[in-house]
Amino acid sequence: xxxxxxxxxxxxxxxxxxxxxxxxxxxxxxxxxxxxxxxxxxxxxxxxxxxxxxxxxxxxxxxxxxxxxxxxxxxxxxxxxxxxxxxxxxxxxxxxxxxxxxxxxxxxxxxxxx
Amino acid sequence: xxxxxxxxxxxxxxxxxxxxxxxxxxxxxxxxxxxxxxxxxxxxxxxxxxxxxxxxxxxxxxxxxxxxxxxxxxxxxxxxxxxxxxxxxxxxxxxxxxxxxxxxxxxxxxxxxxxx
Numbered sequence: 121x122x123x124x125x126x127x128x129x130x131x132x133x134x135x136x137x138x139x140x141x142x143x144x145x146x147x148x149x150x151x152x153x154x155x156x157x158x159x160x161x162x163x164x165x166x167x168x169x170x171x172x173x174x175x176x177x178x179x180x181x182x183x184x185x186x187x188x189x190x191x192x193x194x195x196x197x198x199x200x201x202x203x204x205x206x207x208x209x210x211x212x213x214x215x216x217x218x219x220x221x222x223x224x225x226x227x228x229x230x231x232x233x234x
Numbered sequence: 235x236x237x238x239x240x241x242x243x244x245x246x247x248x249x250x251x252x253x254x255x256x257x258x259x260x261x262x263x264x265x266x267x268x269x270x271x272x273x274x275x276x277x278x279x280x281x282x283x284x285x286x287x288x289x290x291x292x293x294x295x296x297x298x299x300x301x302x303x304x305x306x307x308x309x310x311x312x313x314x315x316x317x318x319x320x321x322x323x324x325x326x327x328x329x330x331x332x333x334x335x336x337x338x339x340x341x342x343x344x345x346x347x348x349x350x
Contacts, residue, residue: 152337163238163324163341210277219337220267220328221290224277 122147124213126225133201134233141196141228143211152214153194154222155185159207167209170194181205206232236261238327238342246348252313255345259306259327265289266308267339268300271322280323283308312347320349 123146133139145151152171156164168179175187185196194211208229212222239258247253259266267290268280279292283302300310306327312319323346326339 154338156341161343163343164326164339166338166340169338212277214337219284219290219330220265220282220326220339221279221292222339223279226276 122223124211124223124225126228128228130229132231135203136200139198139201141209143194144192145213154212155196156210157207203232240325240342240345244346247315248350251315254311257308257325263327264306265328267326268310269324315349317349322346
């Protein structure tokens, strides 16, 4: 069965520090991978996506993610966190013939210390 | 370009009632997907509509239903509400349909349903 695991429920980092959010997936076929961010009371905003090609993908707001097939991982990184990055982050997996059906991880809540 | 619009944003219902939520996709987007978000279960896929046809369905009881109109606007309905239906219901639209390749979802802000 398809699944997505985000091992860290809550992470706190200091402003200016680097960030890595972990995501592991279980999927039989070649996955489409996404990272979304959700601020309180809001919908989800797409940060970046991976469909194929270069395994290091760049997204908005200075985020990047690396697809590692051997580890079934798609970790999200940012070199320097800003206070405005505090939010909940979701990793999701989809597939070519699944259209709008994504499997989401449980999310990682990010807090940023001043 | 207007985003995905969901109405109402907040609503309160009582057990046994029914509710209808509306979603207007981004202009030109023909696919609309619905998700339920709860603290316990997280984000779960409800169903997807493309060109007025349901293309994908999640594992929800028949009380949850939806439809799509010719202008791509979509509604979802929940009948005989239960306390556990309290959730944020998110709608997302995309250009592509279920049989296409890359499918990038743009989400609305959601409809917050509270069942008392």
